[in-house]
Amino acid sequence: MQTARRQSVADVAVSNRMAISAGATPRMKVLDRLRFGDAVFRHLTRAAAIGVLLLLSGVIISLIQGSIPAIRTFGFGFLTSERWNPVTENFGALPAIYGTIVTSFIAMLIAVPVGLMIAFFLTELCPQWLRRAIGTAIELLAGIPSIIYGIWGLFMFAPFLQATLQPFLINTLGNVPGIGSLFAGPPYGIGMLTSGLILAIMVLPFVTSITRDVFAAVPAVLKEAAYGLGCTRWEVVRNVVLPYTRVGVLGGVMLGLGRALGETMAVTFVIGNAHRISASVLAPGTTISATIANEFTEAVGDLYTSALIELGLILFVITFIVLAIARYMLLRIERRIG
Amino acid sequence: MPDRILPSRYSGRRRGDMIATVLAFAATALGLGWLVLILGALLWKGFSGLSVAVFTQMTPPPGSSGGLLNPIFGSLVLTTIAVLIGTPVGILAGTYMAEYGRYDKLSSVVRFINDILLSAPSIVIGLFIYEVMVAPMGHFSGYAGGVALAVLVIPVVVRTTEDMLTLVPNALREAATSIGLPRSMSITRICYRAARAGMVTGVLLAVARISGETAPLLFPSLNNQFWSANLNQPISSLPIVIFQFALSPYKDWQDLAWTGALIITLAVLALSITARALVPSGKQS
Numbered sequence: 035m036q037t038a039r040r041q042s043v044a045d046v047a048v049s050n051r052m053a054i055s056a057g058a059t060p061r062m063k064v065l066d067r068l069r070f071g072d073a074v075f076r077h078l079t080r081a082a083a084i085g086v087l088l089l090l091s092g093v094i095i096s097l098i099q100g101s102i103p104a105i106r107t108f109g110f111g112f113l114t115s116e117r118w119n120p121v122t123e124n125f126g127a128l129p130a131i132y133g134t135i136v137t138s139f140i141a142m143l144i145a146v147p148v149g150l151m152i153a154f155f156l157t158e159l160c161p162q163w164l165r166r167a168i169g170t171a172i173e174l175l176a177g178i179p180s181i182i183y184g185i186w187g188l189f190m191f192a193p194f195l196q197a198t199l200q201p202f203l204i205n206t207l208g209n210v211p212g213i214g215s216l217f218a219g220p221p222y223g224i225g226m227l228t229s230g231l232i233l234a235i236m237v238l239p240f241v242t243s244i245t246r247d248v249f250a251a252v253p254a255v256l257k258e259a260a261y262g263l264g265c266t267r268w269e270v271v272r273n274v275v276l277p278y279t280r281v282g283v284l285g286g287v288m289l290g291l292g293r294a295l296g297e298t299m300a301v302t303f304v305i306g307n308a309h310r311i312s313a314s315v316l317a318p319g320t321t322i323s324a325t326i327a328n329e330f331t332e333a334v335g336d337l338y339t340s341a342l343i344e345l346g347l348i349l350f351v352i353t354f355i356v357l358a359i360a361r362y363m364l365l366r367i368e369r370r371i372g
Numbered sequence: 373m374p375d376r377i378l379p380s381r382y383s384g385r386r387r388g389d390m391i392a393t394v395l396a397f398a399a400t401a402l403g404l405g406w407l408v409l410i411l412g413a414l415l416w417k418g419f420s421g422l423s424v425a426v427f428t429q430m431t432p433p434p435g436s437s438g439g440l441l442n443p444i445f446g447s448l449v450l451t452t453i454a455v456l457i458g459t460p461v462g463i464l465a466g467t468y469m470a471e472y473g474r475y476d477k478l479s480s481v482v483r484f485i486n487d488i489l490l491s492a493p494s495i496v497i498g499l500f501i502y503e504v505m506v507a508p509m510g511h512f513s514g515y516a517g518g519v520a521l522a523v524l525v526i527p528v529v530v531r532t533t534e535d536m537l538t539l540v541p542n543a544l545r546e547a548a549t550s551i552g553l554p555r556s557m558s559i560t561r562i563c564y565r566a567a568r569a570g571m572v573t574g575v576l577l578a579v580a581r582i583s584g585e586t587a588p589l590l591f592p593s594l595n596n597q598f599w600s601a602n603l604n605q606p607i608s609s610l611p612i613v614i615f616q617f618a619l620s621p622y623k624d625w626q627d628l629a630w631t632g633a634l635i636i637t638l639a640v641l642a643l644s645i646t647a648r649a650l651v652p653s654g655k656q657s
Contacts, residue, residue, distance in 0.1 A: 068554045075556035076472055082464035083473070083482045086530060089523065090485045093496065096503040151392075151399035159396055170648065172403050177644040178410060179584020181611050182633050185618045189626075190413050235406050242403070266385055268392035289491065296493025298587040299615065323495045323587070330499075330591055346499040350492065357488050 093350070101344030103336055112344060118309035120333070125341035127348060129309045133226060133319035134349070137301065138294040140230025140315065141237050145294075146287055148234075149241030156242075157249040157275075158267050169246060176239035184303030187232045188224070192304055195231070196223030200316055215313045224306045227315040232300050237290040244286030248279040248367055282367030288360030296353045298323035322349040411637070418634025421627045426635075431613060434622040440632050446514070446608040447583060453518025454525050454582055459575055461522075462529025469530070470537035471559050483534070490527040495587035497523050502591040512591070514607035520588040525578040532574025536567035573647045580643035584636050586611035610636055 104112065108125060115126025152172060156165055200221030208217040252275050260274045276283070306318020307328050320328075322345050333339045425439045432438025465482065473479040501520040506512055540563045548558030564571070589612055610632050617629035 068557070072554040072556045075559070079464045079468035079472060080478075082461050083468040083478060085461060086465050086482050086486055086489070086526065089526065090489060092504065093492075093500045096500050097496070100499070100503045148399045148402060151396045152403055154392070155396035155400045159393060160400075168400065168404070171407055172400075174641060174644065175403070175407050175410075177580060177640055179586070179611065179636055179640060181584060181586045181614055182410065182414065182637050185614065185629060185633050186410050186413055188618065189417070190409075238403055238406075266389035268389040269385065271392075292491050296491075296495070298493065298495040299611075303618070323493060326495055326499065327587060327590055330502075343499055343503070346496050350496045353491070353493055354488060357491050358484075361484060361487050 097347040104340040104344040123337045130322045134321040137229045141233035141294045144234035145237040152242045153245035180299040183300035188303040192223035218314045224304045226319045229301045229305045233294045240290040248282035285363030292357040302327045417630040421631035443608040443610045443613040447610040454521030457522035458525025462526045466530045466533025470534045498588040498591045512606040521582040528578040536570030540566045573650045576647040580640045
């Protein structure tokens with residue numbers, strides 16, 4: 035049975051040419067069908083791959099098309115205007131852009147050092163058997179849907195900050211000349227600082243897992259050489275591992291930044307949705323994504339809708355650039371480490 | 373002279389190492405602590421509301437009791453549509469990149485674009501679907517919501533399919549070709565089978581990702597207070613209901629939001645842990 039089958043399959047392959055010359059035998063029909071199926075499958079996969087490209091261009095084109103009315107009306111001033119008045123249909127993106135950048139900056143300020151230290155812990159300090167468990171637990175933070183962070187932030191984290199961290203900051207740093215204005219005003223609970231902190235938690239797993247992966251890929255010889263010279267563990271990470279993986283770490287940071295910039299639901303809950311630029315990080319503000327989420331379904335009039343879509347376009351362009359840089363850097367480290 | 377400097381320099385270095393070590397432990401504790409805090413809050417706030425009624429009754433008007441049956445059903449329907457559309461497209465595209473055009477220009481461009489789509493802000497996808505589906509059709513609909521989620525499924529599946537097919541040893545392909553199998557059959561019968569666990573993982577991860585997504589559903593499918601199996605109509609979904617109920621001033625709506633949040637989180641965590649268990653360590657990224 036076994037040999038008979040093997041023979042028949044081999045037959046098909048060998049007698050391919052014979053079948054063609056022999057004319058329309060049943061075997062040739064089968065071969066034709068196979069060849070046809072092969073071509074169909076190949077083109078189907080190719081079409082799907084091109085479909086992914088079309089998807090992205092579709093997103094860009096539809097966003098540009100949707101924002102044409104706003105672009106026509108406000109021109110370049112949209113980016114620099116502070117006004118946001120749906121009644122008089124006067125819109126400017128500056129407060130939203132400002133809020134997006136400030137919250138993401140706070141998030142990165144916290145997530146990057148913490149993520150680096152966790153990666154240091156996971157690659158150098160943690161006992162082998164615990165590594166996978168702790169790494170997975172940190173990555174689970176990335177799996178929690180953003181709306182959960184939102185509801186948790188609004189009901190648990192913001193009241194907690196309002197009662198503890200924020201009064202503390204106001205009473206201490208708030209009186210320091212120079213940076214005092216950063217921490218001025220009443221403790222609202224919600225606001226840009228709270229959003230930044232929640233974003234930090236959400237971005238942490240991305241920074242951590244990429245940093246850990248590139249740390250783990252450093253050739254052991256390099257580290258052993260440094261240990262052999264008498265370096266401490268911290269010195270090895272600081273002077274050997276970090277310089278070697280710098281590009282990869284930066285790529286992970288940019289990837290996290292891309293996430294932070296575009297994050298919507300968690301921020302929508304705790305940002306306060308106030309279209310103004312305040313020097314204090316404790317004040318409510320807004321971000322691009324929170325503005326769209328809060329106002330799009332209630333937007334009346336083409337110009338209002340169009341202004342919101344243009345905000346979406348701006349967000350997409352910013353994250354596209356950040357993510358492209360991230361990919362480029364990760365590609366470079368991949369090539370080097372292999 | 374040197375023997376006076378050396379001990380102090382050593383102790384300085386050792387102190388630096390100590391500080392860094394303590395900070396590393398603290399950072400890890402902080403990361404794990406956050407996870408515990410969030411899960412703890414969810415269990416504490418959401419568990420008390422968990423009952424049979426949650427799964428058998430409709431969302432209530434404010435002030436009366438009810439459940440989450442229609443949003444749960446809506447979420448399942450939307451996720452199913454998204455998987456049915458997104459998985460075939462994703463697998464085919466991933467197949468092209470790993471099998472036919474592993475080194476060609478098209479694949480590297482698609483790979484780059486796909487990675488961008490993978491982390492693109494999901495609210496922008498919502499706007500996109502609004503522009504191409506909701507505005508032309510004139511109303512919000514379940515179809516639009518499903519398609520919006522499918523757009524999020526595709527990049528995840530493309531990525532895992534390509535990664536997993538790349539891991540299939542070439543010897544298998546050569547063996548398949550040597551017995552005369554056409555390329556398409558060697559892919560579908562041999563490579564897919566070898567990479568099956570990884571590809572299933574990709575789909576599970578995609579489901580985990582979309583089942584909690586709120587932003588892309590805000591504009592396409594909107595919410596529906598009532599039972600609706602008509603996909604041409606606005607359809608209710610769990611994340612949107614959580615969003616609306618949590619921000620409402622009514623206590624019982626907020627409680628239901630917490631319960632919904634607990635259900636989603638448990639489902640998502642179960643999915644992602646299953647997905648991880650399917651693939652041996654170090655293979656997924």
